[in-house]
Every structure is written in structure tokens, then in C-alpha cells.
């Protein structure tokens with residue numbers, strides 16, 4: 308009798324184990340398929356695309372510096388990022404500048420703080436992010452008072468040479484405020500929020516594919532931000548607000564461990580939360596190895612700084628390489644955004660010419676309808692160009708390196724979207740700021 312019960316119980320346990328294994332395999336099958344088929348194919352196409360690089364002529368006199376706006380370091384409660392991690396990632400992503408947006412630690416927010424200056428050719432500018440969706444780079448020595456009414460604070464910062472951006476533009480903002488200078492038209496974190504399946508499939512996919520295909524795994528969160536783009540276009544009909552991209556890098560969707568000075572091991576989990584501080588046991592003996600430069604003896608990382616920095620960049624055409632000039636040209640709208648993990652966008656230009664074919668305005672500029680002859684764009688890779696006038700696509704051409712549009716006597720805000728072809732699909736790669744053609748510049 309006992310034997311029989313034991314045999315039945317064993318059978319049930321074996322069946323249960325089998326069911327769990329099969330369910331896990333079924334659950335993970337799309338991620339495994341990514342590894343076996345989808346990502347290798349995409350990667351092959353990406354390499355083929357990169358081989359088509361042709362350096363465009365420099366039409367725009369200013370230099371294109373690319374960087375990341377809106378990123379977090381150790382100064383934020385939800386990041387442990389230090390310069391030893393940030394700098395190599397930024398260099399690998401070929402960034403020229405990094406404007407941080409660390410969460411404030413108190414209502415009186417003192418600047419400068421954290422990192423500021425030029426680090427091995429990378430300009431880092433400290434900034435702050437409020438829970439209400441403001442990013443401020445004061446650029447100066449200042450104490451920001453978060454107790455002030457928001458509009459008052461914005462005006463104060465802008466009047467003293469600082470930069471104010473609206474971030475997390477999926478949330479409500481005072482759009483009609485006349486002082487803020489730019490808004491996010493793309494933010495990785497915003498994009499993540501509309502993924503209804505949550506983090507588990509993304510993390511599992513990263514665990515299976517992250518090492519070899521990190522950028523494709525990260526791109527699983529991508530959706531075209533049509534609502535935000537439509538809002539931006541509509542705001543630009545009445546005021547000029549620059550569109551920029553946010554990485555919102557935290558490097559915090561990780562599990563990591565390090566030794567403390569007293570020999571205890573600190574386990575840090577997602578959102579940089581402390582999971583436990585323990586005496587090294589069998590688990591630590593098994594998992595921990597020689598600490599890296601920063602001190603991590605174990606790490607499983609999903610959203611590394613490199614992957615976030617390389618995902619989407621803001622390109623700014625500048626007169627010189629300084630934090631203030633980057634800020635000034637950002638405010639002037641001499642800006643396009645690009646999804647860099649598809650292809651490096653340096654070389655891309657959008658401008659207008661007069662009847663002598665001389666450049667007389669670039670993205671972000673206003674120009675009189677009397678002096679503009681043609682709008683032109685050039686790309687280092689073949690793209691689908693779309694011309695968007697006041698929010699409506701009015702022209703389109705596929706798979707070419709350059710584009711022009713006869714804009715004589717045609718008022719309006721004209722911006723360019725450039726898409727790269729992967730498979731049968733054209734994927735958004737670049738969004739420029741508009742050239743504003745008006746009666747009076």
C-alpha cells in the first residue's frame with residue numbers, strides 16, 4: 308500500500324516537473340527564436356546597412372556634437388552610477404556630451420554637484436529632474452528652490468542662462484508656458500511604460516540574448532511615439548519648442564553584489580535598492596569573482612549605461628565645443644534626434660538654400676518665405692525621407708542619400724523624418740527639428 312502511494316506521488320512529481328519545464332520552454336520560445344533567427348537576421352542587415360556608408364558633404368558650417376540628455380548617476384536615489392562606469396560607456400557610444408538629470412536630494416537643490424566638466428573629451432553637465440517632469444540644467448552656481456511655483460522657477464532659471472526641458476511628456480505639463488525651451492519627443496523610459504507585458508519578458512529576453520544582441524534586445528521596448536509627436540507638432544504651431552531625446556539612463560535594472568570594507572557582501576537589486584547585507588556564504592562563494600574597477604564582484608545587468616547611451620542621441624550643431632554653446636544651440640533648435648543603435652547618424656544634415664544654392668537656414672531656424680528656395684537633407688545611409696509640414700506628411704521618397712523640396716512661397720513648419728529599411732519595414736531613425744518658413748523670420 309505504502310509503496311503504491313509512493314509510486315503515485317513520484318509520478319505526480321515527475322509530471323509536475325515536466326509541465327514546469329515545458330511551460331518555461333513555451334514561455335521562453337519567442338526569446339529563443341530571437342536568438343536563433345530574428346536577431347542574427349537583423350544583425351546581418353545592420354552590417355549590410357553600415358557597409359553602405361557614404362560621407363555626405365559638409366553643408367552646415369557648425370559641427371554636429373552628439374550626446375545624451377537626461378541620465379542619472381549616483382546622485383539619484385535610484386542609481387549607483389559612477390564616472391568609472393559612465394565614462395567608458397559614453398566613449399564607446401561616441402558621445403560628445405552628457406547632461407545629467409539627477410533626482411534632487413532636498414527642496415533646496417545646490418549646483419554644481421556631482422560631475423561637471425570635461426572628462427576625457429566628454430562634456431558632463433549636472434542637472435536635476437523633478438517628479439513633476441522638469442529637467443533643469445542651471446549651468447551656473449545656484450541653489451534652486453523647489454518650493455517656488457513651477458512657472459516662477461522656470462522663468463528664473465531661463466533668465467539666468469539655464470536650460471529647462473519638459474521630460475516625461477507622456478504626462479500632463481503646462482504646454483502653453485512660454486519659458487520652457489525644449490521637450491522630450493522620445494524617452495526610453497516613457498516608451499517602456501506602454502509595454503503591457505511588463506518587465507519579465509524583457510529581462511528574460513535580455514538574459515538569453517543580451518550578451519550577443521544587447522541592442523536588439525533593448526529595442527524590444529521600442530514603439531513609435533505618435534501621440535507625443537502629434538503634441539509636439541501642435542505646440543509648434545503656436546510657439547517654438549525644441550524636440551530632444553532622453554535616454555533616462557539609470558543602469559539600475561540589475562542584480563549586483565560587492566564586498567564592503569568589513570568583509571560583508573552587499574546585494575543591490577533593481578532600482579538600485581539594497582536587497583541584503585550578508586556574511587559571505589555558499590551563494591557568494593559560488594557567484595562572486597574578482598571585483599571589477601568599480602567594485603562589483605557579481606553583476607547581471609540589463610540596462611547598462613552603454614545600451615542606454617547608444618539607444619537614442621540628441622545631435623546639436625555647435626560653433627564650439629563647450630557646455631554653454633551646446634546649451635545655446637539646443638535652445639536654438641539646431642537639433643535632430645537619432646536611434647544610434649541602428650546606425651551612427653553623424654553626417655546627417657537638414658537645411659534650406661537660397662536661389663544661389665547657399666545654405667541660409669538649418670533645422671530650428673526661422674526664415675523668410677521670400678528668401679527660401681529649397682529644403683534639403685543629406686544622409687550617410689540610404690533612407691526613406693518624409694517631409695512633415697505642420698504635423699502632416701506631405702512628401703516621401705524611399706532609399707536615397709539626399710532629398711530636396713521646392714519650398715518657394717510655401718509657409719509652414721517643415722521637419723524631416725528619416726527611416727531605415729529593415730526587412731520590409733521602414734524603422735524611424737532620425738527626427739529633425741523644423742525649419743520655420745514664415746512671412747517674417
Ligand SMILES: [Zn+2]
Nearest residue numbers: 377408436555
Ligand atoms: Zn529620469
